[in-house]
Amino acid sequence: xxxxxxxxxxxxxxxxxxxxxxxxxxxxxxxxxxxxxxxxxxxxxxxxxxxxxxxxxxxxxxxxxxxxxxxxxxxxxxxxxxxxxxxxxxxxxxxxxxxxxxxxxxxxxxxxxxxxxxxxxxxxxxxxxxxxxxxxxxxxxxxxxxxxxxxxxxxxxxxxxxxxxxxxxxxxxxxxxxxxxxxxxxxxxxxxxxxxxxxxxxxxxxxxxxxxxxxxxxxxxxxxxxxxxxxxxxxxxxxxxxxxxxxxxxxxxxxxxxxxxxxxxxxxxxxxxxxxxxxxxxxxxxxxxxxxxxxxxxxxxxxxxxxxxxxxxxxxxxxxxxxxxxxxxxxxxxxxxxxxxxxx
Ligand code: NAP
Ligand code: GDD
Numbered sequence: 001x002x003x004x005x006x007x008x009x010x011x012x013x014x015x016x017x018x019x020x021x022x023x024x025x026x027x028x029x030x031x032x033x034x035x036x037x038x039x040x041x042x043x044x045x046x047x048x049x050x051x052x053x054x055x056x057x058x059x060x061x062x063x064x065x066x067x068x069x070x071x072x073x074x075x076x077x078x079x080x081x082x083x084x085x086x087x088x089x090x091x092x093x094x095x096x097x098x099x100x101x102x103x104x105x106x107x108x109x110x111x112x113x114x115x116x117x118x119x120x121x122x123x124x125x126x127x128x129x130x131x132x133x134x135x136x137x138x139x140x141x142x143x144x145x146x147x148x149x150x151x152x153x154x155x156x157x158x159x160x161x162x163x164x165x166x167x168x169x170x171x172x173x174x175x176x177x178x179x180x181x182x183x184x185x186x187x188x189x190x191x192x193x194x195x196x197x198x199x200x201x202x203x204x205x206x207x208x209x210x211x212x213x214x215x216x217x218x219x220x221x222x223x224x225x226x227x228x229x230x231x232x233x234x235x236x237x238x239x240x241x242x243x244x245x246x247x248x249x250x251x252x253x254x255x256x257x258x259x260x261x262x263x264x265x266x267x268x269x270x271x272x273x274x275x276x277x278x279x280x281x282x283x284x285x286x287x288x289x290x291x292x293x294x295x296x297x298x299x300x301x302x303x304x305x306x307x308x309x310x311x312x313x314x315x316x317x318x319x320x321x322x323x324x325x326x327x328x329x330x331x332x333x334x335x336x337x338x339x340x341x342x343x344x
């Protein structure tokens with residue numbers, strides 16, 4: 001039985017990866033942060049099957065201890081301050097966790113078990129102001145946020161430890177991936193949650209920022225499979241994981257509303273744009289400057305050809321199904337919320 005250590009196990013990807021590795025028979029260790037109220041996040045439903053270790057990416061001693069306890073054969077470093085907008089508000093914490101934190105984890109591996117295979121959660125945000133379309137493993141980087149800059153350090157230090165010390169260390173350059181477990185501050189979940197509330201009559205409209213920005217959106221469940229595949233190869237390497245399709249935020253909004261039978265008509269431009277329910281003329285989407293970023297990543301589009309060829313990875317959940325799953329899930333959660341509120 002192989003041992004695995006997952007940092008960020010309570011997050012979106014951590015939870016799907018933990019499910020996958022448990023299914024494959026791994027002994028799963030996960031690091032979690034101490035909080036005033038114990039919170040297992042997205043792994044609440046499988047918490048009895050996981051060995052939890054209290055640790056923090058900014059505390060190398062705690063990571064060395066996590067390696068000693070777990071004796072991990074595979075380490076998946078998913079922990080991060082992962083919300084781009086927050087990285088302008090907390091640039092130093094973002095760098096401590098997303099940049100220096102990666103070195104902490106690599107040093108813990110080097111100290112305790114250098115034979116362990118290591119996965120680093122790199123990101124399409126490193127492409128930022130994109131230098132070519134679509135983006136591949138060879139596209140030059142140009143990060144546009146403190147988050148992107150910190151992640152680029154994590155990416156290069158992973159490559160550097162592979163080349164300096166011969167560690168089996170891989171980076172997955174993953175494009176946006178979402179799910180029913182996505183945090184509600186990210187645009188996709190913010191939209192599907194609002195669609196469910198508007199449809200069920202407990203919210204009038206949603207407020208969004210840049211409607212024109214384009215993302216290459218896949219489902220987290222497909223993407224964690226790619227992480228595992230990367231660590232099963234003979235030699236470590238870096239791979240782009242993406243769908244090779246890109247859509248605007250506006251298109252995501254339209255698809256989500258269409259699933260609950262609401263057609264959106266758009267009026268105005270930029271900060272004056274609104275989305276209107278075509279049936280009754282009600283304003284259901286407003287643009288608010290507050291949600292624009294100091295510097296934007298206008299478009300992301302990834303080419304996963306290398307991963308498809310070398311890892312045999314394929315995406316199984318198409319865009320329409322991703323949106324449908326997220327909306328259906330939020331429709332049920334909101335219905336439950338209404339039921340409980342009415343009972344009180
Ligand atoms: P997420 O849901 O925000 O999860 C982040 C996890 O990191 C949480 O478990 C969080 O724990 C943990 N964490 C944060 N700061 C920590 C610290 N100082 N020490 C230990 N743990 C800490 O993110 P995700 O969507 O699953 O993404 C997983 C990874 O992939 C992240 O590194 C992200 O940057 C990267 N990535 C994501 C995408 C995407 O589209 N989802 C794309 C490319 C790369 P708490 O529960 O305690 O907050
Ligand atoms: N969050 C948010 N909220 N984004 C909005 C909003 C809004 O109200 N309105 C428009 N957007 C736009 C953002 O400006 C951005 O262009 C796009 O929607 C996507 O924003 P997010 O969902 O917050 O994701 P992200 O692309 O910034 O970052 C995610 O993907 C990266 C990979 O490319 C995160 O998961 C990162 O951790 C990940 O590395």
